[in-house]
Amino acid sequence: MKLHIGFDDTDSLKGGCTTYLASCLIELLYKLKFVRFLDYPNLVRLNPNIPWKTRGNGAVCLRLEIPEWAYLEVRERVVGFVERSFRGEAETNPGIVFLKGDVSEQVKGFSFEALWRVVSLSRALRLIRVVGGEAYGFNNCRGIIGALAACGETLEDDYTFEVIAYRTRRFWGKPRKIDPESVLRMDRETYPQTFNNLDPETGRILIMPRGPDPVLFGVRGETVEAVLKALKMVSVDEPIERWTVFRTNHGTDNHLRCRCRVAEVKPHMAVVVEGWVSKPPKTIPGRHVIFSVSDGTGEIFCAAYEPTGELRKVVKGLVVGDRVRVYGGLRKAKPRTPKTINLEKIEVLELTRKVELKNPLCPRCGKRMVSMGKGKGFRCEKCGFRDSKAKKVEVEVPRSLKEGLYLPPPRSHRHLTKPIQRYGMEKHGWNFEEPKVFWGRSLADLPF
Numbered sequence: 001m002k003l004h005i006g007f008d009d010t011d012s013l014k015g016g017c018t019t020y021l022a023s024c025l026i027e028l029l030y031k032l033k034f035v036r037f038l039d040y041p042n043l044v045r046l047n048p049n050i051p052w053k054t055r056g057n058g059a060v061c062l063r064l065e066i067p068e069w070a071y072l073e074v075r076e077r078v079v080g081f082v083e084r085s086f087r088g089e090a091e092t093n094p095g096i097v098f099l100k101g102d103v104s105e106q107v108k109g110f111s112f113e114a115l116w117r118v119v120s121l122s123r124a125l126r127l128i129r130v131v132g133g134e135a136y137g138f139n140n141c142r143g144i145i146g147a148l149a150a151c152g153e154t155l156e157d158d159y160t161f162e163v164i165a166y167r168t169r170r171f172w173g174k175p176r177k178i179d180p181e182s183v184l185r186m187d188r189e190t191y192p193q194t195f196n197n198l199d200p201e202t203g204r205i206l207i208m209p210r211g212p213d214p215v216l217f218g219v220r221g222e223t224v225e226a227v228l229k230a231l232k233m234v235s236v237d238e239p240i241e242r243w244t245v246f247r248t249n250h251g252t253d254n255h256l257r258c259r260c261r262v263a264e265v266k267p268h269m270a271v272v273v274e275g276w277v278s279k280p281p282k283t284i285p286g287r288h289v290i291f292s293v294s295d296g297t298g299e300i301f302c303a304a305y306e307p308t309g310e311l312r313k314v315v316k317g318l319v320v321g322d323r324v325r326v327y328g329g330l331r332k333a334k335p336r337t338p339k340t341i342n343l344e345k346i347e348v349l350e351l352t353r354k355v356e357l358k359n360p361l362c363p364r365c366g367k368r369m370v371s372m373g374k375g376k377g378f379r380c381e382k383c384g385f386r387d388s389k390a391k392k393v394e395v396e397v398p399r400s401l402k403e404g405l406y407l408p409p410p411r412s413h414r415h416l417t418k419p420i421q422r423y424g425m426e427k428h429g430w431n432f433e434e435p436k437v438f439w440g441r442s443l444a445d446l447p448f
């Protein structure tokens, strides 16, 4: 019998993390002789614009083959395990979902929506009932939404892998000591099969989180072999408690699949909107750049915030009339700010002609003339020619901005942001191969 176990929101603010819990749970299940893993653990990032999300809004699904008689035992073990690790903390709202058999189209559809909009708990619960699944929730039970969505995102279109190395408990909360040279070397030797190891602009190491969570570092890449090679190459000054390879939607733009008209966009959605620049870019306090886009159904503000770095330069080069496609999350209107698309990337589709009004050229000697006062015409300073009827003329200004796709630097990418080098490397289709090696307690377990 196929069994999909989804869980979400098991990470507390004090530490802990859904993927760590998954990794421990994998070990527990792996030791049960009757459990067979049908896929790598799936780590699914959901709509990043949900304000009540946990840090990365990531949920996990384990896909197993078990004998039917073992269902109750597996369920009890999983629920008990989550319950014990969560210890009733008030800030977390864990949810666990069990689905038997193949994942239905309805559940897949639910996940599709959970990636770019707000979905309700009551809808999740209704659907679980309809498909004959079971759900367990704690506190406000919101984790059930993500748990179901993780079950439904079977990662059959584009996907990537991430290997995560975890710290032993006594190091949790302490600064991480990673040899930066080893990360540079790993990046050089595994690129482009791994991605977002470093930020090229600042040299910052991106594989290492900063919080108190048990994650020591994580490397993202195209294949299991690539991320395991990277895992071996990174040298750290502390023991690795365990490691796990997840199949994920990281770096796939999985959330940016919904083309919307301006009139349809709602708060917290991740949207793609095509239109014309209708208000010129303007730098606002905090060094953010805003402009407006209109598509005939309405006009909406777009913002390139300070952390988007060079993307702001691109945005500053836009002029009214340029045709663009903007991608990003919708920030709700607040009393002093209108609703705004928080730019994650932009495609400049068509540049308009940029014209400036300039003084006319002297018909006699070709020099640009100077004004003799408003409405009084122009005169030439070089040869003395005067023309009281001359008017300013339109002059086309060359555009420095080029048509094309622009992304922020890797340091401000979201988990889901597709890095520029992955364009053209997308995978399509997954044949549900049984994973060979995907977790271990030490690097000695590594097959390569």
Ligand SMILES: [Zn+2]
Binding pocket: 362, 363, 364, 365, 366, 367, 380, 381, 382, 383, 384, 385
């Ligand atoms: Zn002249």
